[in-house]
Amino acid sequence: MINKTIDAIIFDWAGTMIDHGCFGPVIAFQKTFTHFDIETSVAECRAPMGLPKRDHIKAMIENPVINERIIKKTGREINEADLEAMYQYFLSINEDIVLEHISLIEGVVDTVSWLRSKGIKVGSNSGYGRRLMERILPIVAEAGYRPDNLVCGDDLSEGRPSPLMMYRCFSDLGVYPPSKVIKVDDTAPGIMEGIAAGTLTIGVTLTGNHVGLTADELEKLDDKERDALHEDTARHLRQAGAHYIIRHVSELPSLLVKM
Incomplete structure (x- = not known):
């Protein structure tokens, strides 16, 4: 039985449960770099997605192509200040x-309802900060998604890809060992x-x-075309270590039944 082998599933937010295509943060990152007169592409803004947001900006700055643009424009590298x-x-x-980009992805409410009917806890963590997530929570709750916990990118001393947010989820939900927990995410980190x-x-x-x-x-x-995008993204996520691949969260129940 599923509920005898899996105690909890920890979901990411943007691109997994809300914001189909993960547009909110991309727009904000690109506008930030534009404000500081640094040209970036959408692909460059998407590349580090999944990291805590300060780390994401740092990763973009350290991208050799972006760094070269910065040096050509300013004559120096960007410093900590x-x-x-x-x-x-x-x-x-x-x-x-x-x-403006927090609509639930189709199938989320039904999937969560199915998990709870099997006695599986529904955890969550996000690279978004706590202040923003506290604004998002009541809006998505009205739409039908109420996870059992939330850990944010700025709650702890280190975010993804470290395991610290997952450890906090274990504690919040009272679940262990890790082998009885699944992480569901659309990003490599x-x-x-x-x-x-x-x-x-x-x-x-x-x-x-990754599809965007x-x-x-x-x-x-x-x-x-959809199959090609799926296969390309699946390769990307498998390289990060994904054990299983689904196209969208609504496929999760059928996968769990087969596992």
Whole structure:
């Protein structure tokens, strides 16, 4: 029986449960770099997705291509004071942008209901900060998603891909050993987090950051195009350590039955 082998599933948020295509943070990162007169592409903004947001900005700055642009424009590399200024600007615009992109992904409510009917706890963690998530929680609760806990990127001394947020989830939910927990995520750092914590991991392909399409945009593609995007993202997530792959969260119950 599923509920005899799995005690809890820890879900990521953007790209997994909300914000199909993970657009909120991408827009905020690109606007931040534009504000500091640094050109970036959408792909460059998406590349570090899953990390805590300050670490994400740092990873973008350390991207050799972006770093070269910075040096050509300013004559120097960005220092810690610059990074902090960029992070503070990001925080000042991020909440209003993200709150425009928090619709539940199709199938989330039914999947969570199914898990609870099997006695499985529904945990969550996010690279978003606590202040923003406290604004998101009541909105998604009205739409029908109420996870049993929430751990945020700024709650602890270190975020993904370290296992610390997962450890906090174990404690919040009262679940152990890690072998009885699953992490579900659409990003490589989120999968790596689960691996570091000793859990099974399930990667989500078509609704997440790597594909980066809205539900409507995805629907307009033909089956061959969707399959190609799924396979490309599956390879990316398997390289991060994903044990299983699904296209979207609504496929989770059928996968668990087969496991």
